[in-house]
Structures are given as structure tokens and as C-alpha cells.
Amino acid sequence: MAIFKGAGVAIVTPMKNNEEVNYDKLEEIINMQIDGGTDCIVIAGTTGESACLSMEEHKEVIEAAIKFTNHRVPVVAGTGSNCTATAVQLSKEAEEAGADGLLLVSPYYNKATQSGLIAHYSKVAREVKTPIILYNVPGRTGCNILPETVAYLVKNEPNIVALKEATGNLAQASKTMNLCDGKLDLYSGEDGLVLPLMSIGGIGVISVWSNIAPTDVHNLCQSFFDGDLERARQIQMKGLPLIDALFSEVNPIPVKTAMNMMGMEVGPLRLPLSAMGEAAKAKLREEMVTYGLLK
Secondary structure: OOOOOEEEEEOOOOEOOOOOEOHHHHHHHHHHHHHOOOOEEEEOOOOOOHHHOOHHHHHHHHHHHHHHHOOOOOEEEEOOOOOHHHHHHHHHHHHHHOOOEEEEEOOOOOOOOHHHHHHHHHHHHHHOOOOEEEEEOHHHHOOOOOHHHHHHHHHHOOOEEEEEEOOOOHHHHHHHHHHOOOOOEEEEOOHHHHHHHHHOOOOEEEEOHHHOOHHHHHHHHHHHHOOOHHHHHHHHHHHHHHHHHHOOOOOOHHHHHHHHHOOOOOOOOOOOOOOOOHHHHHHHHHHHHHHOOOO
16 A cells, blocks of 8 residues: 555745744644645655754654644655665654654765665665655765666565655656566656656655645646546646746755745755845746746
């Protein structure tokens, strides 16, 4: 059984002006997401500025999200690291807190070999029982989890059940699905490719776009499940210019900027992430107006 189907939000970590985590605001935006139809809360991932959270904060943010969600939808916790021991520790803590799934980005900077990736993921998988989503985003990590590696892991580690696919390479994603013989749940890691990924067997998305338009992203997925491909196509196409603006600078700079424009008051970014450039910010505002999020 899949951890979730549909739209999972890669939720931001709201900050106070002094850059402390704003837990009251986190509860508020989780409630807003669930009210908007989001099917899963994905906490402490890239969009949640996990790389800038201390180990203690990482644990506390995950625990808070599980508490605030209160079993209304599944919670997937980002527990990946470029250190296998750290990934194991984070994964165990998230499991103890009650996470429904774990999202494990491939080791970054180290640039593991494919055999190293197998050893890394196998080690984490054998230390926990919670279902694991592999996260392949070579544009950030410098490390590509090849289709053969995904297939080996899915077939040999029972709790490795899914892949967040963010290579932008549909041919690679198709090969991965083919090699996994129906044993892999595929989630799009790119908002601009939700519908194409679902057409080759994907069951949803882990979405940045959902932070500002949760109902639309849910409806895109649900329309596909309902067989209304034209409606799904229309939602995907409408979103493309906005999605481009949301990735015009390094994520999550634009999405936090957008949420603040909408009055959500999610606060600043932590360095080395910096304020959005004025030209890109103006273009983002323009696309938000066109989309209907701002007047």
C-alpha cells in the first residue's frame, strides 16, 4: 500500500524574524494545506531548509509536524544525509515520532558510487521499519541514482517502496519503472512534470507549488486518477509559468517570497539562502497575479 497518492506538499519551515523556527505558523500552514486538499505533509526536506536546521531542530520540526497533522493525512519526514550514520539517526528519530514515511535524498557532495548508494540505502533501510522514499535530485546532489540501482534496492529491501524523481529525465524515469516490475511507487519531484510522470505510472507529486496552490495540485492528481486527462492537462499547463517563477532562483527562496507576498508570514530564509533579487521577484509577482493568487 502506497504511503500516499496525490499531492504531497514539500512544506516550508516558517521562521520568526530572529530566524528561530515559528511553530505556531507551522501549525497554521499545515492546517491550511490539509483544508486545501493536500494529501500528505512532507516535512524537513529541501524546501523546508533542512540543510540549515540543527540536528535538534530537525527532530523537533518533524515531531511538531506529526503532532499538528494529527493523523489527518500521512507525514513523510526528510531524513537523508551525506553521512550514513546521520541518516540512520534521523530516520530512527522520525520513526519513533510516528512518521508515516521517510524521504532520503541521495548522499550529496560525497558523490557515492552506485555500489555505495546501495550500501548506504540498505544500511538505513535495515535500521528502521518505516517505508522509505528514495529522492533522486542530481542537480543538487551531484549524484544520480541509476535505474538499475533503484530496481536492486526496491527488490531487495522491503521497506524501500518509492522514488521521488527529480532528474527531469523522462527516459530514465521510464526505464526505472520498467526495471522495477510494478514494485515502485513513483512521485514527481518536479512540479512542471507531474502529469508526464503520472502517465508512466506515477501516483503523485512532492510539490513546492502546493505551498501556494494546494487545491490545484491536488485536483491535478485527482483528475488524472478520475480519468479526466483534459482537466489534469489544463491545470498542469496553467501552472507552468508560475512554476518557472518558483524556480527562477534556488528553492525555497521564491516560494517563501511568494508565501510572504500572500500574507502567510513564513519569515526569512537562513543563510546561505538570501533574499530574492528584485527582477526575479517582480516576475514572480507578475505570474502570481496572472495565476490569480494576487491582485
